Amino acid sequence: MRATSLLAAVVAVTLAGSAGYFWGKQQVPVAEKVAAPAERKILYYRNPMGLPDTSPVPKVDGMGMDYVPVYADEATTPGTVVLSPDKVQKLGVVTEAVALRPLASSLRSTAVIEVDERRQQLIAPRFEGWVRQLHVNATGQAVRRGQPLLEVYSPELESALREYQLAQESGLADLAASTRQRLRNWEISDDDLAHLAHGMANRVLRSPIDGVVLEKRALNGARFAAGEVLYRIADLSSVWVQAEVAEQDQGSLRVGQSAKVSLDAYPGEVFSGRVGFISPVLNAQTRTVQVRVELPNPHGRLRPAMYAKVELATGQAAPVLGIPLSAVLDSGVRQLALVQVAEGRFEPRAVRLGRRDGEFVEVLDGLAEGEQVVTKANFLLDAESGLRAALGNATLAPASASESGERDVEHRSTSPTKPASSGSEHAEHQHAQ
Known part of the structure; x- marks a missing residue:
């Protein structure tokens, strides 16, 4: 019995060893094929409440909340704003999708009514003299063609008239002709000459x-x-309406296009005219171009110096990629928009703009249809993130993930093994997380 048990034990041990060798031999290549999970590189730890404070090592804030790790694959482009949901709600951030939309087929501008320069006349005698009597003696008085304005006396005119009479009586034809020409140059007509000859x-x-x-x-x-x-x-039977159109809208202007003019003095009334002139020179101070609308004024209701609003028909109503005007941040050098790239993450994007109306502006480059842009509280986000410091780095096309991460690490000057020098330095390099 003992021999039998010992033999069974030896066989069992031998089989177990063989099995272990067998299974171990089979499992080795399988284990080699399973790759160990890659470790994500932590750049730094950010404040859980979105405050501009970071740490190179794990820590807790004053309320006992753990700082949130920021990984290398989450690196953001310069100027990106990262906010907690609570802070987004407090700032009142509102976004709207970039979409194809028809811009209004008209341009609106303020204007001033002016006198038609071609319908003005100056009364300026070509000889010197004295005013004997005024027939029209008040500014603003209406006059008719041929109506007497004033009566004048001129010794110089009288001398030329006597010379002409003596030349005629003496038969000096050449002298009479030259004197008569001088009187014509003074705008003395034949009727005037006949009248002057008797007094x-x-x-x-x-x-x-x-x-x-x-x-x-x-x-x-x-x-x-x-x-x-x-x-x-x-003559005020026709007046000019001088409008100022923004520089970026001048491509829609053309001579002859119809215009509608409205005035606060006549609510509900619309006066129709046409563009008669577009200035070839841009106003360097206001960055506008002057557009002149010619408007009939048969009843004299349109008075020079009155303010007006002009609507110019452009005839361009095809849908274009557009965003609300409120979504545009103008740095003075370029225009930008804040794009929501993820929940609570907003990225500045340089854009190239085209035509606009009273609410929307055409986007020529920098945004794609469907992207969400911030339309409300964007200036608060601008201040929150220190965006103006990053405007010079914003480009029309976003950088690659690796380049973005490298710039972000360099910009923040922090790492898991190198603590920041001071809280102020962190605040300078951290973009309002």
């Missing part, structure tokens, strides 16, 4: 057009020099 050189100056006296300098008994302006008269 003193008192000449009546008349209005050359129908209009309104905008300026009167003539005074009874006053002396005037040759070329001095005594009246300025304007």
Whole structure:
């Protein structure tokens, strides 16, 4: 019995060893094929409440909450804002999708009504003299074509008139012709000449057009020099509406396009006109181009210097990729938008803009359809993240993940093995997490 038991034990041990060898031999290649999980590299630890404070080693805040690790594969581009859900709610952040939308097919601008320069006339005698009597003696008075304005006396005119009469009586044809030409240069017509021949050189100056006296300098008994302006008269049956259009919108302008003009003085009324002129020079101070709309004014209700609003029909209504105007951050050098790349993560993106209306602006480059941009509280995020310090690094195309991580590590100047020099340095390099 003992021999039998001993033999059985030896056989069992031998079989177990063989099995162990067998299974071990089979398991070795299997174990070699299973790769150990890669360890994620921790760059630093951030404040769990989103405060601008980091640590190179694990720590807790004043409330006993553990700092959150930030891994290398989570590295953000310069200027990226990382906020907790509570902070996003407190800031009132609102986003809207980049989408194809039709821009309004018109441009709106403020304007001022002005006198049509082509419909003005100056009363400025070409000879010197004195004012004997005023027939129109008030600024703003309406006058008709041919209506007497004033009566003047000129010794110089009287001398030329006597010379002309004597030359005619003496048969001096050449002298009479030259004197008559001088009188014509002074705008003395044949009717005036016939009238002056029977009396003193008192000449009546008349209005050359129908209009309104905008300026009167003539005074009874006053002396005037040759070329001095005594009246300025304007025909206000047609006026100019001078509008200022932003530089980026001038590509939609063309001469002849229709325009609608509205004024606060006449609520609900719309006056129709057309663009008659587009200035070839841009205003360097306001960065606008002047557009002139010609507007009929048969009843004189449109008065020079009145403010107006102009709507110019552009005729471009095709849908374009656009974002709300409130989503644009203008640094003065370029325009940017804050893009929500993940929950609580916002990235500055340089954009190239095109046409705009009162609410939206066309995006030519920098954003894709469907991306979410911040439309409300973006300036708060700007201040929260120190975004202006990173504007120079923002590009039209986002950097690759590896490049982004390298810049982020360099920018923060922190690592798991190298503590930051001070809290202020962390605050300078951490972008409002």
